[in-house]
Amino acid sequence: MIDGPSTGGRRAARLEAVRNDAAWLVAEFGGGHLRLGISTARETLLRVRETRVDVSDGPPATIAALRESLDTLVADLPDLRLHSAAIALPGPVSSLTGELIAPARMPGWHGARVLDELEEALGVPVQVENDARAGALGEFIAREEAIPDLIYVKAGTGIGAGLISRGQLVHGGAGVAGDITHVPVPGAEGRQCSCGRTGCLETVASGAAIRRELIGQGLDIASISDVTGLAQTFHPDATTAVRRSGKQLGTALSSLVNFLNPSAVILGGALSAVDAYVAAVRSAIYDSSLAMTTQQLRIETTVAGSDAALIGLTRIARRSTPPPVPDALSN
């Protein structure tokens, strides 16, 4: 869905009921899209809108597109006052400093002071988070916080992950926990990665890697949705590539499963819509993990779907800038 509100009249009506002092902006940048919405004091997500935005155009153009998209989203709500914003970015971003560190497919973003630029453009305090970590939190919330120990993987153009431990999102010492994509994996030896090293999971298992492989085989593949479309219709080359990719991701995840003993591994992102991919991940985890860690392990696809990151961001935004009189607010 491109360029248009995705919510119906009921949600719009509920948004009208939001008091001026009870709204936050949540936004997720993907490789080729921007998804944004308004959240309320009760972490309800309203008015989700998606537009085509290419983060490889660099921070100024990307941030300008966010501002423009926000203006369109709330054009009919001139009195709406945002408390703050929480923004998810598709790269290794420190949730402590907001700094991006050598993000793949994001030229111009390395070391960029995006927090300052975002705050200047939006006129409100901004929190930034990695998209997969925000997705992990969103998935935890969407499952009514019933799975307090889970690994969430966002497998799309890139691969990212987030860990919920005892109900808390794990950030790590430098605020960059979950970056599974640069784990060295068998079968990727010698392949140059965007991080400057060779042999990373990213080079063989990401949607970008599958796309490159299929183009090399003569297929016309413009985007990740072409990859998933072919795999879902059982195109032999696409299915083979997606299966191998899923197996490599599952093998990489198995060391995390053995070490952390999560209750669930949740697969999100565009590739999670491909059954062959999910089956390959599941099979590789079972093959390479200890029985005692997998006996009760759930391996499932996302229930939060494409709103996973936005749902997580609602909590991040609200916690960073709580409403002044929470009990008086409604949604």
Ligand SMILES: [Zn+2]
């Ligand atoms: Zn790498």
